[in-house]
Amino acid sequence: EVRNMELYAGTLQFNGENLNVKEDLNISKWGGNNTRSNVYLNGKVANVEGNIGINYGYFRLQGGKLYCDGNLTFNSGYIVMDNETDYVNIGGNLNVIDSNNGIYTNGILELKGDFTQSGTGNNFVASGNHKVILSGDKKQTITFNSTQSTFNTLELNNFSKEGIYVPNGLNAINIIWNGCMVDDGSGGVCGFTLTEDYEVDGDLYLSTGEMNLNGHNLTVNGNLIHSGGNMNINGGNLHVKGNYYIQKETQV
Numbered sequence: 001e002v003r004n005m006e007l008y009a010g011t012l013q014f015n016g017e018n019l020n021v022k023e024d025l026n027i028s029k030w031g032g033n034n035t036r037s038n039v040y041l042n043g044k045v046a047n048v049e050g051n052i053g054i055n056y057g058y059f060r061l062q063g064g065k066l067y068c069d070g071n072l073t074f075n076s077g078y079i080v081m082d083n084e085t086d087y088v089n090i091g092g093n094l095n096v097i098d099s100n101n102g103i104y105t106n107g108i109l110e111l112k113g114d115f116t117q118s119g120t121g122n123n124f125v126a127s128g129n130h131k132v133i134l135s136g137d138k139k140q141t142i143t144f145n146s147t148q149s150t151f152n153t154l155e156l157n158n159f160s161k162e163g164i165y166v167p168n169g170l171n172a173i174n175i176i177w178n179g180c181m182v183d184d185g186s187g188g189v190c191g192f193t194l195t196e197d198y199e200v201d202g203d204l205y206l207s208t209g210e211m212n213l214n215g216h217n218l219t220v221n222g223n224l225i226h227s228g229g230n231m232n233i234n235g236g237n238l239h240v241k242g243n244y245y246i247q248k249e250t251q252v
Contacts, residue, residue, distance in 0.1 A: 004050075007037040007057070014064075019046040024070070027077060029056035036077075041066070043085075051092070054078065061086040061107065071095060071113070074123075078102030081109065081130060096124045096149070104130045104152070114141040121146035127173075134158050134180075141165045156180035159195060179212060191229045194218060194236065203242070206231065213238065 001020040007027045025048045029036040037057040041064035051070035054077030059066070063083040071092035079088065079102050086107025094111055098119030105128035112135060117124050126132065131153040134140055139162035154172035158164050163181030179193025188207030194216040203222035208229045213236025223242035
């Protein structure tokens, strides 16, 4: 167990014990690019209670598990997930800043906070059997700066009332919705499954997906503008104080 860990050059390979860092882990370089640092977890478990910064190096899990209670940031560095048992759990945010495109072909990356992709267009491209799970208990914001970057399989497990905010859309090859609320950033929402009675102050714009009342009450204190997707009453009750328009928002 260590308090802080700073790697500036060379290779760190784990063959026996797991890694426990009480504060932050930074993987960087000393001088030129040839001095970048690389970590080989070799199937072990790394627990970092603070933030992780991977700069000018990479972190290869090799079937291991990485737990980060804070934020994980790639800045000209990346992570390698190519084993089916690779697992990354991030309690904070994942920031991909001007990073080299990592290897995301297998395993699971679970994120509790926000995701931000910026910098080079294709610096986060997942494929194969890789899965990202969004499992926060409050609003999560997912921001892609480029359509060249994408999730492979994206599973939504955020059941908070605020749900998931995607101002630039969701870049994913496959999406497992699980009835979660998604705000698409256009003033509309993607349909979701109610787990309790839900009340909207003002207008509700349903633009895509299925709104499943699931035996609960949906109350809209303004207008309901249904421009896309499906409304599934499913044993619930829909109360609209204003008007219910099945048309585009611009036609109201």
